[in-house]
Amino acid sequence: MKATFPNFGYETLALKTFLEKLGASVVLPPANTKHTLEMGVKYSSELICLPFKITLGNFIEALNRGADTLFMAAGAKKCRFGYYHYLHEMILRKLFPRFRLYAISQYTPYQFVFEKMPQIFMVSPTRVIYALLILLAKCALIDDFKCQLRLARVLDFNQANQIEKRAIKLIESANSISQIRRTRQEIRTIFSINGKKPEIKIGLVGEIFFMIEPFANQEIEKELSRLGALVVTKRSLFRHLKHLLKIDWEFYRFSLLAYKYLKDSPGGEAIRTVGEAVSFAMSGIDGIVHIYPFTCMPENIALEALEKASEDYDVPVLSMSFDEHTSRTGFLTRLEAFVDLIKRRKRERGR
Amino acid sequence: MKVGIPRALLYYRYGNFWNRFFSELGVEVILSPKTDKTILEKGLGKVSSEVCLPIKVICGHIEELKDKVDFVFLPRLVYLGDKLYACPKMIGIVDIVGLNFSALLRPKIKNDFFLPHFQVGLALTHNPMKSFLAYQRAKEELKFSKTIPDFPSDQPKIGLISHFYNLGDDFIAHDIIATFRKNGFLIYTKEDLPPTILENSKGFAGKIRWIYERELYNAFNYYLDKIDGICNIISFGCGPDSLVGEIMADKAKTLNRPFLQLIIDEHTGRAGLITRLEAFIELVKKRIVAN
Numbered sequence: 001m002k003a004t005f006p007n008f009g010y011e012t013l014a015l016k017t018f019l020e021k022l023g024a025s026v027v028l029p030p031a032n033t034k035h036t037l038e039m040g041v042k043y044s045s046e047l048i049c050l051p052f053k054i055t056l057g058n059f060i061e062a063l064n065r066g067a068d069t070l071f072m073a074a075g076a077k078k079c080r081f082g083y084y085h086y087l088h089e090m091i092l093r094k095l096f097p098r099f100r101l102y103a104i105s106q107y108t109p110y111q112f113v114f115e116k117m118p119q120i121f122m123v124s125p126t127r128v129i130y131a132l133l134i135l136l137a138k139c140a141l142i143d144d145f146k147c148q149l150r151l152a153r154v155l156d157f158n159q160a161n162q163i164e165k166r167a168i169k170l171i172e173s174a175n176s177i178s179q180i181r182r183t184r185q186e187i188r189t190i191f192s193i194n195g196k197k198p199e200i201k202i203g204l205v206g207e208i209f210f211m212i213e214p215f216a217n218q219e220i221e222k223e224l225s226r227l228g229a230l231v232v233t234k235r236s237l238f239r240h241l242k243h244l245l246k247i248d249w250e251f252y253r254f255s256l257l258a259y260k261y262l263k264d265s266p267g268g269e270a271i272r273t274v275g276e277a278v279s280f281a282m283s284g285i286d287g288i289v290h291i292y293p294f295t296c297m298p299e300n301i302a303l304e305a306l307e308k309a310s311e312d313y314d315v316p317v318l319s320m321s322f323d324e325h326t327s328r329t330g331f332l333t334r335l336e337a338f339v340d341l342i343k344r345r346k347r348e349r350g351r
Numbered sequence: 352m353k354v355g356i357p358r359a360l361l362y363y364r365y366g367n368f369w370n371r372f373f374s375e376l377g378v379e380v381i382l383s384p385k386t387d388k389t390i391l392e393k394g395l396g397k398v399s400s401e402v403c404l405p406i407k408v409i410c411g412h413i414e415e416l417k418d419k420v421d422f423v424f425l426p427r428l429v430y431l432g433d434k435l436y437a438c439p440k441m442i443g444i445v446d447i448v449g450l451n452f453s454a455l456l457r458p459k460i461k462n463d464f465f466l467p468h469f470q471v472g473l474a475l476t477h478n479p480m481k482s483f484l485a486y487q488r489a490k491e492e493l494k495f496s497k498t499i500p501d502f503p504s505d506q507p508k509i510g511l512i513s514h515f516y517n518l519g520d521d522f523i524a525h526d527i528i529a530t531f532r533k534n535g536f537l538i539y540t541k542e543d544l545p546p547t548i549l550e551n552s553k554g555f556a557g558k559i560r561w562i563y564e565r566e567l568y569n570a571f572n573y574y575l576d577k578i579d580g581i582c583n584i585i586s587f588g589c590g591p592d593s594l595v596g597e598i599m600a601d602k603a604k605t606l607n608r609p610f611l612q613l614i615i616d617e618h619t620g621r622a623g624l625i626t627r628l629e630a631f632i633e634l635v636k637k638r639i640v641a642n
Contacts, residue, residue: 044597045593045594045596045597045600047585047587047588047589047592047593047596047597047614048593048594048597049590049593077436077560078436078438078439078442078560078561079439079590080590080591080593080594082560083558083559083594086555086558086598087594087597087598090598090601261446261450262443262446263445263446263449263459264427264429264442264443264445264446264459265442266439266440266442266443266446267436267439267442268439270439270443294401295401295588295590295593296590297438297439297440297443297590298439298443300399300401300402300440300443301439301440301442301443301444301446301447303399304398304399304443304447304450305446305447305450308450308451321401
């Protein structure tokens with residue numbers, strides 16, 4: 001079995017280890033490029049949101065590389081995401097007659113461990129639980145690494161990029177709990193660099209695929225750091241997995257904070273987006289950037305709530321939607337203007 | 352006491368029920384006027400430009416009603432039946448309107464219609480008996496018993512697959528319906544079918560967890576081999592439709608049936624729309640002659 005799944009930012013490394021622990025050989029799609037997006041756009045409906053187009057492009061490229069088993073997260077609720085795999089299968093069948101697509105429902109962890117995974121990989125549930133533990137540990141490691149990286153980028157941008165490459169190599173080779181623990185220490189030491197203190201702090205909220213995949217969000221974290229802003233986020237695969245296992249205590253706090261604005265979940269991650277933004281605002285952040293795919297239904301509702309929260313807590317909010325036509329120049333101009341505004345605001349307030 | 356009901360979205364399905372319910376309560380109902388350009392323009396500024404046309408329209412209707420009534424009635428439909436959800440925007444728009452406007456009656460409908468409406472009645476009249484009776488009397492309007500329509504073989508037939516709030520609103524769909532009528536077509540929509548067909552959960556329809564999308568897909572499937580052509584009207588930015596529409600288009604293509612997907616928004620030009628429809632009508636008519 002040559003398994004594959006769509007690129008998911010740095011978290012790809014953790015998911016790859018998970019599948020390898022279950023005994024699959026993994027063929028990763030090549031890193032996202034313009035070509036990936038072009039392939040995705042070519043075969044999908046124009047109205048559908050950007051994550052679908054990118055993941056479709058990933059599958060096409062991975063199948064071209066010889067993968068034969070595709071994994072896609074699913075779980076049908078109110079968001080379009082739960083239905084991606086039906087369309088993926090429909091479109092890919094016409095291009096590649098021989099492959100299998102497994103849709104992994106996010107909302108049934110019990111079934112996932114005891115039925116679905118053992119059935120697909122012919123392994124015992126114990127092994128699935130072990131692989132899941134490794135996945136969680138590795139996700140936590142990547143979460144930690146990303147936090148270090150964000151700070152390092154503001155301190156010294158060029159040096160951080162070099163360290164990033166070394167750190168990724170370390171993460172790639174960490175395949176057991178003890179190794180992961182050791183890597184965590186090593187990453188902490190290599191990231192201890194000096195530089196100027198960040199001037200401002202910006203909270204990043206939005207749709208999970210956009211928060212995690214740098215290609216989708218035009219490397220917004222990098223660009224913000226380049227402009228001298230420390231990026232803070234509360235979104236990662238680790239937190240998402242904890243949320244799915246219902247042990248993410250912080251999520252309950254976010255739901256309470258968001259209740260003032262949204263009385264009922266419009267699906268997707270709208271509640272979380274609003275809750276995170278409010279918690280950022282309460283902790284005295286300088287600005288919030290909200291990113292989501294163009295025409296995303298839940299995030300468009302969150303956007304309106306964020307506008308109101310921005311007034312209530314007196315925090316500037318920049319909402320940006322992305323699709324395949326988003327121009328990089330326009331995006332950078334907006335970001336620069338926003339960061340300038342926040343810096344000026346902070347200086348004036350500080351006086 | 353005056354209660355305003357916006358003539359948009361769910362009004363086109365539950366309007367009769369609500370009219371009856373409030374008149375039984377003895378509350379005066381003010382219905383917003385039919386959608387026109389001014390109403391739409393009022394709505395445009397109130398909500399993100401990326402949302403779909405019906406949502407912009409309902410925001411305009413609420414703006415129109417705001418100053419004329421004591422309360423605006425804007426129910427939130429979360430799910431019906433076996434957790435079949437309404438679309439995220441329909442659920443969320445109630446909160447969005449509520450952020451800047453507090454005189455809002457927003458019952459939360461989760462499959463059960465009685466309790467939320469009873470509470471609304473109680474809030475308005477402070478009389479539990481009256482509220483209970485009003486619901487009981489209005490309840491019959493909630494039954495949508497339809498019989499399967501006839502399909503006369505001598506007339507061209509077209510299926511308009513779209514949401515009731517698109518087809519019901521003259522501002523959105525009048526030109527489309529009128530063009531088909533003018534060309535002698537009989538029009539079939541999903542509202543013409545009985546619930547037994549619309550709520551069918553076999554095949555792919557069972558996997559769709561959006562209530563109105565499941566109805567659309569079932570109607571599409573039912574009409575597919577009974578009528579001459581299908582026109583699918585999607586408002587730009589409608590999430591569920593972009594997905595299910597794609598699946599319908601694919602199915603129609605494999606079975607080689609005439610299928611037209613119209614994407615509409617507030618910028619849709621009338622002339623361009625009618626040209627496309629006329630081209631489609633020509634195609635359907637030619638196929639009828641050839642068969």
